Amino acid sequence: MNCAAARLSRLAGLSLVALALAGCAVGPDYAASGQLLPASWGNAPKTAKPLDARRLSQWWKTLGDARLNQIVDRAVAGNLDVASAKARIREARATRRQAIGALFPTVDGQGSATRSRSSAATSASGSNITSNLFQAGFDSSFELDLFGGNARGVEAATYGADAADEDLRATLLTLIGDVATNYIEARGAQARASLARRTAASQRETEKLTRNKFTAGSASALDVERAAAQAATTEAAIPTLEAAYAQSLHQLGILTGEAPTALAGILGRGGPIPSARSTPPAGIPADVLVNRPDVRRAERQLAQATAKIGQAEAALYPRVSLTGNISATALKTGDLAKNSAIGWSFGPSLSVPIFNGGELRAAVEVAEAQRDQSDAALRLAVLTALQDVENSLVNLAKERQRAGKLSAAANSFREAARLSRSLYQSGAASFLDVLDAERSLYSAEDTLLQSRVATTSNFVALNKALGGGWDKPVEVELPRVIDVNTGPHLRAAY
Structure with a gap:
């Protein structure tokens, strides 16, 4: 009977080890969900050829503006x-490394030294006794990840790290688009202000001409006032345009x-x-x-949420841990290493959830609901990306026509x-004809400048919508804040 029990115990132990090594897991395994997509764009030439993302990289350089390129580089480095x-x-x-740590045993060291004195009243010898007691040892524990809860934790953390990488790419994509858009708007405001100044100067020349004709008696005072009013109206647009330029600069x-006016030296010289x-x-x-980093980020977040279901599901199953300790106790430090001072213990422990008021099952349902939210977020991200591209294709094409x-x-x-x-x-035309022609010319030229700004801004928006962005390596391991004197040191007085 004893031999049979021993064999059964060994078989049970081997079964536990085999189950742990086999990597048993609970919860759903992540698989990318399909989403029905159109075969081609509705507002672009039909093609069945996928886009090579490298054709979109550093798209802003195709605008041929060296100052814009310089500002983009500064933004990537300092934003x-x-x-x-x-x-x-x-x-x-770091979170992923924490999760991986749960797959390994933990070992803690401990030690103590105690000096005690017993009273004469409690001592068998009837006198005070002073003694020392020294203890040292190690405690260790290792949870057998029988149902893959810890492995699911590593899986979730890995997907989270992937999502963080995509988040950086999405941030860079948005940043470069914002830099380009604000730069274009700044140049547009400069061009419109310059046009207003030239037009106002021309209108003042018209006013001067009208005054001369009034002096000569061939023009009326009404014509003079109309000429002055039109010039003043044009001049009134200049401060608004200068404020718009300043806002884009800031x-x-x-x-x-950097500081809001840090780029004044670069932009103040003007440019097309x-x-x-x-x-x-x-x-x-x-x-x-x-190609869209925000879509890839949403997909990784869905994968992470799926893995967390397995984490919550594993808590419903028994947990087996191996624990052990070794310790030495002696009255003298020199005796701690003696065999007679050393004791040890080793054995498995089992924890089985029996009743928890539905808390663990509710945790699974929470994780499932969060997974469904991530799935909806991914589908919305894809649809939003499609909308962004279609809108940008239409806006760019129509603005160019305009x-x-x-x-x-x-x-x-x-x-x-x-x-x-x-x-x-x-003397063959009235002064009203002149005023109307000058007013119409200024309005047309100003509207044309606004259209040029809108055309290039739509070009920027289309590249962003397609996922074009920064493709150079980005250093992420170096913290922005470098801590010093982090080891043990005297605490500062407050």
Whole structure:
């Protein structure tokens, strides 16, 4: 009977080890969920060829603006949102290392030294006795991950680290798009303010001409006042445009992680509105699953939420741990190493959840609900990405058409203004014709500049929607704040 019991005990032990080594797991295994996507874009040329993401990398350089390139580099290096995203990566990686640590045994050392004195009243010898007691030893424990709860924890942490990586890419994509948009708007405001100044100067010349004609008796005082009013109205637009430029300048400074006016030296010298002469390839809708970092981040978060279901599910099953300790107790430190002073214990422990008021089952349901939320978030991210691309394709194409018409209109108004001025000087046209022609010319040229800003901004939006962004390595391991004197030291007085 004893031999049979021993064999049964050994078989049970081997079974536990085999079960642990086999990597038993509970909960659902993650599998990417399918989502029905259109075969082609509705607002782009039909193609069945996937888009190579490398064709979208560093798209801002196609605008041919060296100052924009310089500001983008400064923003990537100094932006505070990027710094936070880097810190989240370090946090996620450290969390993963914590989860991996649960798969290994833990060993703790402990020791004590006690000096005691017994009273004469309690001593058998009737006198005070002073003695020493020294103890030292190690405690260890190892949980057999029979149902994969700890392994699911590592799996979830790994997916979390992947999501943090994608979060950094998404932050860089948004950052570069914001830098480009604000730079374009700053150049647009500068160009519009310059146009207003030139137009106002021309209108003041018209006012001067009208005053001369009034002095000569060939123009009325009403014409003089109308000319002065139109020039003043144009001049009134300049402060608003200068304020718009300053706001874009300040936002660019913040995006680079610097003072609001840090880039005044770069932008203050002026420059043309960047122009996009081509349209980036759109590929096929399925490309957003690969190229959009926000979609990839949502997919990794869904995988993480799925793994957490297994973590919660494992808590419903028994837990087996191996615990042991070795200790030495002696009256003298020199005797701690003697065999007679050493004691040890070793054995398994079993914990079985019997009644917990439904708490553990509710935890599983919480994890499942959170998984469903992540699934919905992923599907929404994909649909939003598709919408972003379609909107950007339409906006870019239609704004280019609009800019073409506005350019033709501006050319016609420019010729009309020249002719009306010439006819007015010769007396063949009324002054109202001149005022109307100049007013229409300024409005057309200003609207054309706004359209150029909108066209390039839509080009930026399309590249963002397609997932184009920063493709160079980014250093994430170096903390932004370097702590010093973190070891044991005297505490500062407060």
